[in-house]
Amino acid sequence: MNFLKRQTYMDYIWWQKGIIYQVYPRSFQDSNGDGIGDLQGIINRLDYFEWLGIDAIWISPIYPSPMADFGYDISDYKDIHPIFGNMDDFDKLIKEVHERGLKLILDLVPNHTSEEHLWFKESRSSRTSSKRDWYLWKDPSHDGGPPNNWLSVFGGSAWQWDENTSQYYYHAYLKEQPDLNWRNIEVQKAMFEVMHFWLDKGVDGFRVDVMWHMIKDEKWRNNPANPDHKEGMSPYNSLIPSYSVDQPEVHEVVAKMRSVVNKYDDRVIIGEIYLPIHQLVTYYGMAQQGAHLPFNFHLITLPWDAREIALAIDQYEGALPDQSWPNWVLGNHDKPRIASRAGLEQIKVAAILLLTLRGTPTLYYGDEIGMQNVNITTKEAQDPWEKNVPGIGLGRDPVRTPMQWDNTENGGFSTGKPWLPLPENYKTVNVKKQQEDPSSTLSLYQRLISIRRKEKALHVGSYVPIPQEGDLLAYIRKAEGASLLIILNFGSKPASFRSEQVKLKGKILVASDLSKEGQETEEIIAIGGNEGLVIKII
Ligand code: GLC
Numbered sequence: 001m002n003f004l005k006r007q008t009y010m011d012y013i014w015w016q017k018g019i020i021y022q023v024y025p026r027s028f029q030d031s032n033g034d035g036i037g038d039l040q041g042i043i044n045r046l047d048y049f050e051w052l053g054i055d056a057i058w059i060s061p062i063y064p065s066p067m068a069d070f071g072y073d074i075s076d077y078k079d080i081h082p083i084f085g086n087m088d089d090f091d092k093l094i095k096e097v098h099e100r101g102l103k104l105i106l107d108l109v110p111n112h113t114s115e116e117h118l119w120f121k122e123s124r125s126s127r128t129s130s131k132r133d134w135y136l137w138k139d140p141s142h143d144g145g146p147p148n149n150w151l152s153v154f155g156g157s158a159w160q161w162d163e164n165t166s167q168y169y170y171h172a173y174l175k176e177q178p179d180l181n182w183r184n185i186e187v188q189k190a191m192f193e194v195m196h197f198w199l200d201k202g203v204d205g206f207r208v209d210v211m212w213h214m215i216k217d218e219k220w221r222n223n224p225a226n227p228d229h230k231e232g233m234s235p236y237n238s239l240i241p242s243y244s245v246d247q248p249e250v251h252e253v254v255a256k257m258r259s260v261v262n263k264y265d266d267r268v269i270i271g272e273i274y275l276p277i278h279q280l281v282t283y284y285g286m287a288q289q290g291a292h293l294p295f296n297f298h299l300i301t302l303p304w305d306a307r308e309i310a311l312a313i314d315q316y317e318g319a320l321p322d323q324s325w326p327n328w329v330l331g332n333h334d335k336p337r338i339a340s341r342a343g344l345e346q347i348k349v350a351a352i353l354l355l356t357l358r359g360t361p362t363l364y365y366g367d368e369i370g371m372q373n374v375n376i377t378t379k380e381a382q383d384p385w386e387k388n389v390p391g392i393g394l395g396r397d398p399v400r401t402p403m404q405w406d407n408t409e410n411g412g413f414s415t416g417k418p419w420l421p422l423p424e425n426y427k428t429v430n431v432k433k434q435q436e437d438p439s440s441t442l443s444l445y446q447r448l449i450s451i452r453r454k455e456k457a458l459h460v461g462s463y464v465p466i467p468q469e470g471d472l473l474a475y476i477r478k479a480e481g482a483s484l485l486i487i488l489n490f491g492s493k494p495a496s497f498r499s500e501q502v503k504l505k506g507k508i509l510v511a512s513d514l515s516k517e518g519q520e521t522e523e524i525i526a527i528g529g530n531e532g533l534v535i536k537i538i
């Protein structure tokens, strides 16, 4: 293969041109009144995806699980948790998704299992168990304490003492989530078999959980202290995880996962990776044989500031290896919602940014109607992170509340008591109301998505930054002679935009302020506070 060959339009595949929508299944749609979303619920809402215009649905884990970490602790990789339905429901879901021309992406959690998984039960049964080496067992250090200083992301030591066999096992997350030993070939084989199982069923790809955690330092060296750690920050961040994550050998494992999906047509591997840009892009792999899309979370992790984001876009564009495909994520089930982070007044600017940058956008359910973090009382708290490390805002329940569909009881999510409460505002902030209102955030998303599909410049075009100052961010997207100019105002003050670099005569295709759509532009473009414009240059 000639890696220097430029892609032609026909070469672009669905996960490059398309838009991914993340469904958190517990909170999307309940179909049987138990207060928890399920597969039939997702099936009942497929019309919505078609109306919105997205291409692929990624569903967070739906497998059997004791739910210590709400499905990210899996006890059987090849079945469905009864709370979500059964395998027939899954088969029906994938069939109906495909009939509508949509794709289905599953969450794969290879770094750790549940402590209830048969593999772990076997592994912990004795030191001589055939599966002992499937997990990370270690003797105590000289003083009798844990083998090293590594911390669990969810609080406390990452080592759990096992009375029965007098060794510690490693868990990057909860003690109920023991880490698998990915240096063991048997473990690799078992997980690749799981991938085959779902790929054979027709799933279109995987979002791979905590990909950068999968291999740990072979010498188990202590992590260094983080000099920038302050009170109020997560205790996990008191150390820099130099030895526990992002180890060079992880790329061999990722390449093997990639070769599993390479046996099938057009399937995708997306990696969950929280790393700075230059480390992140290494996950595309040698000769692009790593993850197709290492998730780029910089719109989530950076302050909502035009200058910081403009810089990150350029750094990312500049760091991308040849032939690798960019992507952008605005929200997910682990991080504060965009409407709360950036403020309600910025949600339309955020929508335009996400859907006009170069690369595959991933949209988190509810962000398209501007759902905010919902205040969850201590009594209502469900998330183990909040329970282990309370009171400093680490809990993820606020971003996992039920989808607000309409103004009926429980927002149309469930006829029973929802597992997490809906906020008061669901009566006014909901899908139905916003679908009927052309000036709503949801209607803007729908228009943007439809324009993104129509305009090659947006879904596959090149990216050219137009340097700005202050609160403005501007760039051009270009393809086959068409140029689209995007101007975003991250601040609340009106501004005027001019540029030596580009012609400004054009027509506004999409605007945060609906009344501006269709207007023509001249040499100076006035842009209101908190406003975003997509202009077709003529
Ligand atoms: C990922 C998931 C998160 C989960 C963790 C452990 O970060 O997104 O929800 O708690 O992995 O599996």
Ligand code: CA
Residues within 6 Å of the ligand: 030, 031, 032, 033, 034, 035, 036, 037, 038, 083
């Ligand atoms: Ca249900």
